[in-house]
Amino acid sequence: MKKSKLLMLTGSLLLLSLFVLPLWNITLEAPQYPSSLGIDIYITKMQGHNEGDIQNINIMNHYVGMDKLPEQMKEFELFPIVVIVMVILGVIIGFIGKKKLFLTWFVAMSILGSIGMYDFYLWEYEYGHNLNPKAPIQFPGQAYQPPLIGTKTILNFKAHSYPRSGGYLLFLGMFMSLGAFYVAIKEEEAESKNAAT
Amino acid sequence: MKLSFKSFLILLMFGLSLAIVSCQQGSGNSALKSSTAEKVFVAPGEYDEFYAFVSGGFSGQLAVYGLPSGRLFKIIPVFSVDGEKAWGFNEETKPMLETSYGFIPWDDSHHPDISQTNGVLDGRWVFINGNNTPRIARIDLTTFETVEIIELPNSAGNHSSPYVTDNTEYVIAGTRFGVPVPQRDISINDYKGNFKGALSFIKIDQETGGMDLSFQILMPGFDYDKAHPGRGKSDGWMFFTTYNVEEANTLLEINASQRDKDFIAAVNWKKAEEYIKAGKFRTMKTKYAHNVYNDETHSATSTMKTEVRILDPGNLPGLVYFLPMPKSPHGCDVDPSGEYIVGSGKLSANVTVHSFPKMMKAIKEKKFDGESYGIPILKFEDVLAGVVEQPGLGPLHTEFDGKGNAYTSFFISSEVVKWKLGTWEVIDRKPTYYSVGHVMIPGGNSQKPFGKYLLAMNKITKDRFLPTGPEVTQSAQLYDITGDKMELLLDFPTVGEPHYAAGIPADLIKAKSKKFFKLDENKHPYATKSQDDVKVVRDGKDVHIYMTTIRSHFAPDNIEGVKVGDRVYFHVTNIEQDYDVPHGIAMIGANTSELLIMPGQTETFVWEPKEVGVWPFYCTDFCSALHQEMQGYVRVSPRNSKIKLSWSLDGE
Numbered sequence: 017m018k019k020s021k022l023l024m025l026t027g028s029l030l031l032l033s034l035f036v037l038p039l040w041n042i043t044l045e046a047p048q049y050p051s052s053l054g055i056d057i058y059i060t061k062m063q064g065h066n067e068g069d070i071q072n073i074n075i076m077n078h079y080v081g082m083d084k085l086p087e088q089m090k091e092f093e094l095f096p097i098v099v100i101v102m103v104i105l106g107v108i109i110g111f112i113g114k115k116k117l118f119l120t121w122f123v124a125m126s127i128l129g130s131i132g133m134y135d136f137y138l139w140e141y142e143y144g145h146n147l148n149p150k151a152p153i154q155f156p157g158q159a160y161q162p163p164l165i166g167t168k169t170i171l172n173f174k175a176h177s178y179p180r181s182g183g184y185l186l187f188l189g190m191f192m193s194l195g196a197f198y199v200a201i202k203e204e205e206a207e208s209k210n211a212a213t
Numbered sequence: 214m215k216l217s218f219k220s221f222l223i224l225l226m227f228g229l230s231l232a233i234v235s236c237q238q239g240s241g242n243s244a245l246k247s248s249t250a251e252k253v254f255v256a257p258g259e260y261d262e263f264y265a266f267v268s269g270g271f272s273g274q275l276a277v278y279g280l281p282s283g284r285l286f287k288i289i290p291v292f293s294v295d296g297e298k299a300w301g302f303n304e305e306t307k308p309m310l311e312t313s314y315g316f317i318p319w320d321d322s323h324h325p326d327i328s329q330t331n332g333v334l335d336g337r338w339v340f341i342n343g344n345n346t347p348r349i350a351r352i353d354l355t356t357f358e359t360v361e362i363i364e365l366p367n368s369a370g371n372h373s374s375p376y377v378t379d380n381t382e383y384v385i386a387g388t389r390f391g392v393p394v395p396q397r398d399i400s401i402n403d404y405k406g407n408f409k410g411a412l413s414f415i416k417i418d419q420e421t422g423g424m425d426l427s428f429q430i431l432m433p434g435f436d437y438d439k440a441h442p443g444r445g446k447s448d449g450w451m452f453f454t455t456y457n458v459e460e461a462n463t464l465l466e467i468n469a470s471q472r473d474k475d476f477i478a479a480v481n482w483k484k485a486e487e488y489i490k491a492g493k494f495r496t497m498k499t500k501y502a503h504n505v506y507n508d509e510t511h512s513a514t515s516t517m518k519t520e521v522r523i524l525d526p527g528n529l530p531g532l533v534y535f536l537p538m539p540k541s542p543h544g545c546d547v548d549p550s551g552e553y554i555v556g557s558g559k560l561s562a563n564v565t566v567h568s569f570p571k572m573m574k575a576i577k578e579k580k581f582d583g584e585s586y587g588i589p590i591l592k593f594e595d596v597l598a599g600v601v602e603q604p605g606l607g608p609l610h611t612e613f614d615g616k617g618n619a620y621t622s623f624f625i626s627s628e629v630v631k632w633k634l635g636t637w638e639v640i641d642r643k644p645t646y647y648s649v650g651h652v653m654i655p656g657g658n659s660q661k662p663f664g665k666y667l668l669a670m671n672k673i674t675k676d677r678f679l680p681t682g683p684e685v686t687q688s689a690q691l692y693d694i695t696g697d698k699m700e701l702l703l704d705f706p707t708v709g710e711p712h713y714a715a716g717i718p719a720d721l722i723k724a725k726s727k728k729f730f731k732l733d734e735n736k737h738p739y740a741t742k743s744q745d746d747v748k749v750v751r752d753g754k755d756v757h758i759y760m761t762t763i764r765s766h767f768a769p770d771n772i773e774g775v776k777v778g779d780r781v782y783f784h785v786t787n788i789e790q791d792y793d794v795p796h797g798i799a800m801i802g803a804n805t806s807e808l809l810i811m812p813g814q815t816e817t818f819v820w821e822p823k824e825v826g827v828w829p830f831y832c833t834d835f836c837s838a839l840h841q842e843m844q845g846y847v848r849v850s851p852r853n854s855k856i857k858l859s860w861s862l863d864g865e
Binding site: 051067068071072075079152153 | 729731763764765789790791792837838839842
């Protein structure tokens with residue numbers, strides 16, 4: 017099998033890791049939490065990094081009037097479908113082996129990824145700004161939105177927001193499809209050279 | 214004039230430089246002290262190298278310290294009620310202090326001993342004796358809580374206990390007092406021959422740690438003072454020191470000190486197992502409590518047992534031998550190899566050491582020097598390994614460093630003496646402040662001592678600390694024993710009498726220490742696992758409140774419909790699932806203590822309101838920023854009131 021096809025196939029199949037590995041993680045650090053609090057975000061759920069973390073984040077956040085972390089979200093139903101569809105398309109494209117399709121898949125993934133990040137931002141904004149007016153602790157003008165990506169200080173907490181293993185494999189998969197596109201160009205050049213000689 | 218001013222300046226400079234030199238000399242001394250200080254300094258946030266479980270003596274509890282710092286971490290309630298932790302006050306732990314005499318809120322806890330595997334500390338459990346109402350407790354080292362207490366029938370003054378065998382097959386407990394067995398109304402003057410001393414063998418379940426009184430050996434009515442299991446080559450034997458072989462029943466300080474030699478009783482417990490298997494026991498009716506705490510129901514149960522198997526050593530050859538030991542021996546210690554049995558005749562000027570191989574040889578050759586109540590007595594000279602000549606006054610207890618050295622405490626001359634096994638020469642002596650009882654080296658009574666520190670536990674402190682009225686603190690002292698000479702590092706105060714201790718490297722325990730109880734695994738019959746499930750239920754005059762706590766509120770926190778004369782049970786579940794977030798609760802006028810509830814745990818206290826009114830309760834453990842807001846009310850109406858039970862949180 018051609019190298020480009022192989023790259024495309026492997027790249028798209030890497031997306032399947034998202035069903036077992038976390039896509040993203042938000043970690044909160046404070047002196048009273050020596051082992052820190054963390055949320056692992058999967059395409060199907062949010063889960064405490066340590067047992068009890070979700071409840072402990074909820075307990076902490078209720079003092080400033082934040083909602084509980086959602087157990088159900090429409091994204092958790094939609095994302096798995098999108099991922100499955102893209103994996104199937106990726107595999108089909110891999111077998112077809114046309115370089116333009118490789119690029120199309122990569123572009124489609126990039127657009128979907130951007131939409132995903134925008135959606136994540138909207139949720140974070142809502143989570144950090146929608147505060148109970150009866151909250152016991154209130155700081156006028158203070159919002160508790162975690163960073164989209166990077167590190168930010170929120171009151172006594174340091175919040176880190178970064179991709180996790182599933183997220184990194186997703187990026188790797190996407191770049192493999194881009195790689196497949198370039199390798200396919202090289203392969204075509206080589207073939208045409210061979211044909212010429 | 215000028216000149217003399219100059220010379221004055223010079224003189225002044227000279228004087229100053231002298232002062233500086235002498236200051237430097239002064240700081241030179243304190244530098245020496247600061248190097249000692251460094252040896253016990255554990256920097257903020259760092260951990261101690263060893264845990265020390267130090268008994269509380271007449272406090273009835275067990276305290277956990279760090280070594281070398283001497284910092285106190287926790288007091289584990291064992292035999293005495295503890296209002297701080299609601300031990301013996303909440304409904305769940307009351308059964309732990311049940312005995313055949315009913316509920317007893319106190320005891321005298323003496324000898325902690327850590328479980329072993331192959332003669333090496335394994336950090337599973339600590340066992341400790343209750344002296345006054347004979348009991349043995351087991352503390353689980355994942356929760357650092359007392360999880361089991363078993364009472365010992367036919368025993369009185371449960372002092373020579375508890376001691377674990379090489380593989381924790383048995384925890385063994387001897388009686389200090391001879392008593393009539395079974396108890397009956399006879400003249401005290403009929404002591405001789407009629408009073409007995411029971412040696413109890415408690416079988417340990419290796420999976421659960423569960424204790425079962427397997428059998429008792431009914432010995433003559435001597436006082437069985439201290440004990441030590443054989444180690445390694447002497448595994449299978451148990452050694453007890455005795456005093457009062459005179460069998461005196463009055464003015465023992467004179468009448469029990471008449472004989473030149475008392476005995477060490479050598480008990481072959483493997484033989485005892487054979488006799489039990491062969492059915493050579495008699496079953497005796499008796500009564501003793503067996504109390505077990507369950508970490509899933511967070512509750513204890515107390516069961517009254519009614520039978521015990523008895524072995525009579527006079528009729529069972531090979532079960533027990535007596536080894537003569539000078540002058541009312543107290544300490545009985547076996548070295549890590551299992552070869553030497555060290556007896557400390559507390560009225561003797563010498564420390565006498567017997568040899569296990571010589572004992573076996575004498576038994577084999579049947580070289581007996583008469584018998585006592587059918588138990589063969591071996592000849593002193595035949596079993597003697599050696600004598601440490603005149604090491605001090607009033608030898609009590611010996612521990613070992615695993616490098617061939619023994620360390621014996623001397624009560625009267627108030628010192629610790631280091632001597633060499635085999636050559637019996639004294640290597641070093643250091644004073645204690647004052648009148649040391651036990652000494653402890655982590656693992657120092659096992660096959661594998663961790664011979665870095667020795668802890669001396671004193672009986673008297675006098676002027677060592679700031680005075681606190683007639684009752685002054687008790688104390689322990691830490692010595693560095695890594696060099697040829699011992700070095701005193703630290704004095705630290707202790708809670709209650711630090712009678713004896715058991716030390717263990719922290720690495721063998723700390724990773725296993727539980728952080729919190731899982732709410733999913735809570736099987737308490739009155740557990741409330743979610744705030745949605747809270748309720749108040751009336752059952753006649755009993756009112757059961759199913760309550761939850763989480764930062765920073767109780768649910769429910771407003772309750773109405775309680776009446777004067779009700780018995781109100783607060784069943785409170787801490788539904789937190791985070792490390793170190795306990796909640797407490799206390800109710801005005803409740804004739805009991807607060808509760809201190811760990812995450813995932815349910816505890817219950819009872820309140821019997823006596824007057825109408827609206828009565829508050831609040832959280833006693835500073836749990837969060839809004840801890841002070843964590844409070845609630847119960848409305849109490851007259852007995853004939855028609856007000857229905859109702860409960861709410863935030864109006865819901």
